[in-house]
Amino acid sequence: MTPTGRIHVRDFHDDDLDGIVRLWEDADAHGSSHVYSLAEVIASCQADHAVVAVLDDELVGAAVGRAAHAQGWIVFFHVLERSGDERRSDEGRGDDGGAGGGLLDALERRMAPLGLGKLSVLVADDGAGFDSLTANGFETRHPLRYLERRMPVQRRELDLLKSVGGRVLPRHLWRNVSGMRHEKELLEERLVTPLSRPEMADRFGVVPPRAVMLFGPPGTGKTTFAKAVASRLDWPFVELFPSRMADTPGGLAAALRQTFEQVAELEHAVVFIDEVEEIASRRRGDPPSPTQGVTNELLKLVAEFRERDGRLLICATNFIRALDAAFLRHGRFDYVIPIGLPDAEARVAIWGRYIPAVVAGTIDVDKLAAASEGLTPADIEYAARRASQEALARALRAEAASVSEVSGDLRTEHYLSALAATRATVSAEAAREFLEDIATIARL
Known part of the structure; x- marks a missing residue:
C-alpha cells in the first residue's frame, strides 16, 4: 500500500520499541552493518535521546543519540525505503528536507542544550589504519567511516x-x-x-x-x-x-x-x-x-x-x-x-506545493502557471487554497462518502476560476516602477 499521509517527527515513546526492532531488522536485511548492538540502541532510546518518524501510524524511521564529553554520537539511524524519504516532514528544521533530514535535525535540536560541540556518526566502510588496529589487539567488527557536522550554535x-x-x-x-x-x-x-x-x-x-x-x-x-x-x-x-x-x-x-x-x-x-x-x-x-x-x-x-x-x-x-x-x-x-x-518555473513549483497529490496528475500545472503570470507567491497560494476549500464545500454539500470523491471534484478549471477571483498584489504601475528601479538603483 502506498503511503498517503504526511511524515510526523516526534520524540520516542516506550511503545515504539517494537517499531525500533523492525527498523533494526530492516536495516540488517538491506546490508547495513551495525556499529552498536540492538540492546545498546534500545537502552539509548530509553535513557538518552531518540526521535522517530511516523507515517500513517507506522514508525518508518528513527534517530537515536547519546552524549559524551561535549560530543554527541548517533548510535542508530534508519529510514524505511518505502516511506519515500523525499516526503515532507512536519518537524521544524526538517521541513521539506525528507524524513531523514527531519530526524537528524530534530535529534540535533534535542541534544543542543547539552553543550555539544559536534554531532558524530560511525557508518560501515573501509577505514584508514585497519592493519595497525588489528595488530594491536582490536577485533574486526566492521570497516568504519567517521562523519561529523559542526553545530551551528555553540552552548555559550x-x-x-x-x-x-x-x-x-x-x-x-x-x-x-x-x-x-x-x-x-x-x-x-x-x-x-x-x-x-x-x-x-x-x-x-x-x-x-x-x-x-x-x-x-x-x-x-x-x-x-x-x-x-x-x-x-x-x-x-x-x-x-x-x-x-x-x-x-x-x-x-x-x-x-x-x-x-x-x-x-x-x-x-x-x-x-x-x-x-x-x-x-x-x-x-x-x-x-x-x-x-x-x-x-x-x-x-x-x-x-x-x-x-x-x-x-x-x-x-x-x-x-x-x-x-x-x-x-x-x-x-x-x-x-x-x-x-516569480518566473514560470517558480510558478510551476509554487502550484505544486498546494495541489493535493491525489489529483496532481490530472491538473494542467503549466496552464495554471501561465494564467498566474504577474502574481506573487502569496497570490498563488491564496488561489490554490480557495480552489481546495470550494471543492471541499461542494463535496460536503453532496455528502460525499470518501476522500476520493472529495478530491475527484478538483480540476484545472476550478483553479482557473479561483485565479479569476484573485486580485494581484502587485499593480501594473508598481511592476513598471520596479523595472525602472532596477535600471537606476540596482547594484549587482
Missing part, C-alpha cells in the same frame, strides 16, 4: 541567540526556493560563496559582503530569500522588528544599538531587517522627521557592523525610492539586489 551562544530573537533555520530552505534561477545564482555568487569559502574569494580578490539590500514589490519573496541565504550558510538568523523595538526603554535607536552589540558577540549571524524604509526614510531637514535620529543611528550601526567578519546584514524594502540617499551609497551596502515576481 544559545542564551545570547535567544535574547536577540534569533534561531537556526532548516538546512534545506535553499533547495526549497524553486525557480527564480537568476536570483539564486546571483545570491550564490555574490553572497554565499564568498562568505562560506573565504579562501576561494581571497584567491580571486573578492571581499566577502557585509551588507546587502533586497528590493522589490510586496510579496515577492525577499524574506524567503534572506532566510534561504542563512540556511545555505548554516548561520543563525536574527530578524529585527523595529515596530516591536520602539516600545523598549530608551526608544528604537537605543534598542537597535543594544541588539547589534549583542549580535557582535555571536560567531556568525545573518541579521535581517524587513521594511527597512520605516526606519531609514529620507531625512528632510528642519524640522527633523520623527525617525531622523533612528536613521542616523542605523547608518552608524551599518558602518560598525561592516568591521566584523562572519556576519551579514540583509535589509529588505518594498519602496526603494523612499530610502534616504545616504543609506544606499557605496561602502554601506555591497549590493542592491532586485527580487521580482
